Amino acid sequence: xxxxxxxxxxxxxxxxxxxxxxxxxxxxxxxxxxxxxxxxxxxxxxxxxxxxxxxxxxxxxxxxxxxxxxxxxxxxxxxxxxxxxxxxxxxxxxxxxxxxxxxxxxxxxxxxxxxxxxxxxxxxxxxxxxxxxxxxxxxxxxxxxxxxxxxxxxxxxxxxxxxxxxxxxxxxxxxxxxxxxxxxxxxxxxxxxxxxxxxxxxxxxxxxxxxxxxxxxxxxxxxxxxxxxxxxxxxxxxxxxxxxxxxxxxxxxxxxxxxxxxxxxxxxxxxxxxxxxxxxxxxxxxxxxxxxxxxxxxxxxxxxxxxxxxxxxxxxxxxxxxxxxxxxxxxxxxxxxxxxxxxxxxxxxxxxxxxxxxxxxxxxxxxxxxxxxxxxxxxxxxxxx
Numbered sequence: 001x002x003x004x005x006x007x008x009x010x011x012x013x014x015x016x017x018x019x020x021x022x023x024x025x026x027x028x029x030x031x032x033x034x035x036x037x038x039x040x041x042x043x044x045x046x047x048x049x050x051x052x053x054x055x056x057x058x059x060x061x062x063x064x065x066x067x068x069x070x071x072x073x074x075x076x077x078x079x080x081x082x083x084x085x086x087x088x089x090x091x092x093x094x095x096x097x098x099x100x101x102x103x104x105x106x107x108x109x110x111x112x113x114x115x116x117x118x119x120x121x122x123x124x125x126x127x128x129x130x131x132x133x134x135x136x137x138x139x140x141x142x143x144x145x146x147x148x149x150x151x152x153x154x155x156x157x158x159x160x161x162x163x164x165x166x167x168x169x170x171x172x173x174x175x176x177x178x179x180x181x182x183x184x185x186x187x188x189x190x191x192x193x194x195x196x197x198x199x200x201x202x203x204x205x206x207x208x209x210x211x212x213x214x215x216x217x218x219x220x221x222x223x224x225x226x227x228x229x230x231x232x233x234x235x236x237x238x239x240x241x242x243x244x245x246x247x248x249x250x251x252x253x254x255x256x257x258x259x260x261x262x263x264x265x266x267x268x269x270x271x272x273x274x275x276x277x278x279x280x281x282x283x284x285x286x287x288x289x290x291x292x293x294x295x296x297x298x299x300x301x302x303x304x305x306x307x308x309x310x311x312x313x314x315x316x317x318x319x320x321x322x323x324x325x326x327x328x329x330x331x332x333x334x335x336x337x338x339x340x341x342x343x344x345x346x347x348x349x350x351x352x353x354x355x356x357x358x359x360x361x362x363x364x365x366x367x368x369x370x371x372x373x374x375x376x377x378x379x380x381x382x383x384x385x
Contacts (some may be wrong), residue, residue, distance in 0.1 A: 051088060060155065065305040069313045071152040080150050087314045093148040096323035101141035107334065108134040118345045126348060128357040129182040130341055136175025137330060143168035159240065163375055166236040167368040170229035173258035174364055177225040178357055180262065183340030186349045189272045190264050199271065222360055225261050230367045232257060237375040249300045256296065280339045288332040295325035
């Protein structure tokens with residue numbers, strides 16, 4: 001948006017004179033010394049493409065308060081891959097999610113394939129929610145790496161990669177709800193009709209049968225979470241496709257909405273003694289939300305680069321910090337999901353089904369694909385206009 005270019009301009013003057021290509025080809029037209037024309041020399045290795053300033057790249061590519069370190073548009077895939085070892089403003093965006101991707105790939109491999117979750121084979125129905133959850137965690141990190149790495153291939157591919165990035169975050173959020181609904185929520189007193197009826201009678205003196213609202217919640221939690229995931233993806237894609245004054249704030253708020261599906265755990269800690277009954281869940285759950293609050297702060301505030309534009313272009317800008325704290329939040333979540341799985345395997349209350357796990361994930365994938373395709377078509381029409 002125009003606001004992004006103005007934000008960058010506020011922290012520094014115009015880019016180098018001569019434009020993006022200034023000095024890039026200097027010396028390339030020097031004549032060959034006499035007598036050397038018949039000698040064939042090996043071509044020198046290609047030099048890394050020069051990095052650009054904010055006023056040398058298309059407006060849609062400018063990030064708030066980031067003045068330099070931009071890669072040129074229409075890089076080749078090979079140049080994009082090589083840039084992970086170059087000091088660009090996307091390099092650490094890639095590594096702060098690629099290293100966690102490898103870490104979680106190793107952990108889920110142990111849990112699912114090496115029987116780290118117990119003496120159950122990888123195809124056991126009890127592990128279906130964990131497969132869904134693992135696919136969500138791994139996909140969101142992999143798609144983030146892909147978007148940051150290949151975002152300079154072309155404007156259309158940049159839009160496509162970031163739309164898919166938003167879709168993968170929604171996919172992960174729904175996958176978390178699937179894991180919660182089997183491994184964590186059934187063990188809560190809040191969703192136990194007898195325990196809740198006793199609680200209401202002791203606190204309010206009412207004779208109330210809580211079985212009906214609890215049954216309704218159990219039946220609706222996954223359909224509502226699926227609809228929320230699709231709606232959040234559409235809202236985030238719209239914040240990129242349309243003119244939006246505060247796109248980062250909008251996306252942060254939108255992606256915070258699916259966290260409401262974990263409200264039963266928060267209510268459990270308020271109404272019942274969760275700290276004593278399940279200390280692992282209590283500690284990791286609340287620490288995860290602390291990490292998420294810190295991540296949201298950096299994503300919305302654009303601190304520290306807002307304070308000193310240009311100083312944190314390569315290392316230390318807010319998006320890198322956002323990546324680090326979202327990784328920490330998911331790291332803590334994996335801990336308590338794994339603990340919930342261990343308790344579930346001791347006494348499973350309801351066997352997961354393919355329809356109630358993988359079926360939902362496939363339906364969500366189809367819906368998200370439709371949303372992404374629609375916004376890509378809208379982007380193409382806007383460019384034609």
